Amino acid sequence: MKIAVVGTGYVGLVTGTCLAETGNEVICVDINEKKVEMMKAGKLPIYEPGLEQLFHRNIAQDRLKFTSNLAEGISEAKIIFLALPTPPGGDGAADLSYVLGAAGDIAKIITDYKVIVTKSTVPVGTADKVTAAMQQHAAPGVEYAVVSNPEFLREGVAVEDFMKPDRVVVGTTDERARKLMAELYGPYVRQGNPIIFMDERSSELTKYAANSFLATKISFMNEIANLCELVGADVDMVRRGIGADERIGRRFLFAGIGYGGSCFPKDVQALAKSAEENAYDFKILNSVMEVNEIQKNVLTEKVKKYYKGDLKGKHFALWGLAFKPETDDIREAPALYIIDALLEAGATVSAFDPEGMNNVQALLGDKITYAQNQYDALKDADALLIVTEWSLFRTPDFGKIEELLKAKVIFDGRNLYDLDKMIDCGFYYNSIGRKEVK
Numbered sequence: 001m002k003i004a005v006v007g008t009g010y011v012g013l014v015t016g017t018c019l020a021e022t023g024n025e026v027i028c029v030d031i032n033e034k035k036v037e038m039m040k041a042g043k044l045p046i047y048e049p050g051l052e053q054l055f056h057r058n059i060a061q062d063r064l065k066f067t068s069n070l071a072e073g074i075s076e077a078k079i080i081f082l083a084l085p086t087p088p089g090g091d092g093a094a095d096l097s098y099v100l101g102a103a104g105d106i107a108k109i110i111t112d113y114k115v116i117v118t119k120s121t122v123p124v125g126t127a128d129k130v131t132a133a134m135q136q137h138a139a140p141g142v143e144y145a146v147v148s149n150p151e152f153l154r155e156g157v158a159v160e161d162f163m164k165p166d167r168v169v170v171g172t173t174d175e176r177a178r179k180l181m182a183e184l185y186g187p188y189v190r191q192g193n194p195i196i197f198m199d200e201r202s203s204e205l206t207k208y209a210a211n212s213f214l215a216t217k218i219s220f221m222n223e224i225a226n227l228c229e230l231v232g233a234d235v236d237m238v239r240r241g242i243g244a245d246e247r248i249g250r251r252f253l254f255a256g257i258g259y260g261g262s263c264f265p266k267d268v269q270a271l272a273k274s275a276e277e278n279a280y281d282f283k284i285l286n287s288v289m290e291v292n293e294i295q296k297n298v299l300t301e302k303v304k305k306y307y308k309g310d311l312k313g314k315h316f317a318l319w320g321l322a323f324k325p326e327t328d329d330i331r332e333a334p335a336l337y338i339i340d341a342l343l344e345a346g347a348t349v350s351a352f353d354p355e356g357m358n359n360v361q362a363l364l365g366d367k368i369t370y371a372q373n374q375y376d377a378l379k380d381a382d383a384l385l386i387v388t389e390w391s392l393f394r395t396p397d398f399g400k401i402e403e404l405l406k407a408k409v410i411f412d413g414r415n416l417y418d419l420d421k422m423i424d425c426g427f428y429y430n431s432i433g434r435k436e437v438k
Ligand SMILES: NC(=O)c1ccc[n+]([C@@H]2O[C@H](COP(=O)([O-])OP(=O)(O)OC[C@H]3O[C@@H](n4cnc5c(N)ncnc54)[C@H](O)[C@@H]3O)[C@@H](O)[C@H]2O)c1
Pocket: 006, 007, 008, 009, 010, 011, 012, 029, 030, 031, 032, 035, 083, 084, 085, 086, 098, 101, 102, 119, 120, 121, 122, 151, 152, 153, 154, 155, 262, 263
């Protein structure tokens, strides 16, 4: 099938590449000409495990192309995906200007039946708005269907999530569109996981409900962690204890330094805003956000307490900048909040991240120093702060850490190390929801 993907960011690039992988002819459209030139030259603009091989293979097979010209990109496509940004507007509601603007532009160009699929995360009622934007600009008699098809991929395992999805959600009441979407996703759901068809509004809400439910799990566990510290319990034991109950499940119960990334913070906020606009007081969501705001400061609060409120002249090593491992994405990364707080308190920071350094350097410049590797970051530091749980940081050489740090002090926002091991090594070790090792 001929497919166009408008917006070649994280989601667009993974969607386009993975759709080409099963034999579709895909053209990815992006207004960022520099990015398009880069992709045409065979360079991936993001780091995502497993994507590079598929990207090169499909370009070589002539199934994956790039353009900055919308008309050229969509003219032959049967299905047009919108994978455009929906950032929070000033009031927290999703900004639909990219999606509605592109829909209007597409309507001006199309001459035959097209299926316009919203892959971006958008509030309930957006399908109606996209339809209205298209009606305004489409030539009389031109037919199209507007479909909601939210994306559930996780950064770091995005290819796997797309190729073998737990489910594909499609919101449409147009029979022709339903058949085309079933045909398109057939190869991806044959492992037994379903395509769930529903109306557009339910589909739009499903995406926000999924992300908000997962964020709720995280905030709940972060509160349990805070309570653990007060009562002398261990959050990792509690996690294992409750996770063994299949009704609760083992996954997504890790306490830490708050959820970040490009999705949870903005999507929880947008759902709360949707509720507010409908005069519904979504109490749980407001608490989820409040807890997360507090949790972002937990690690720096621990640091401040240890140094009795005085961080002036202190130097800290940070392991991890990306919002989670296996990505170079630093959008809403906890590291950025921690760096801000440390610098504001008069400290200096040296950081290392396997993939996120360039993005942070572009944002912060020389406000911090960038180490060559994780050990290089430790030189002359008063303490080590662990911010992202990259595998590389899980089994370090503690002898080397001791040698390079000025003092044997570690603050761990990701609970990477065994408490007994830290006692044996003689470190001061402060983690999340566990006993302080002194
Ligand atoms: N990143 C994720 O893990 C993820 C997962 C699921 C859903 N989503 C949702 O998918 C949407 C896109 O997210 P993303 O992370 O891929 O965004 P992104 O910011 O990485 O990419 C958006 C791309 O759209 C391009 N663009 C902007 N305006 C354009 C236009 N008029 N025409 C063509 N291209 C244009 C930008 O240049 C950019 O390359 C958002 O709604 C997001 O919430 C993201």
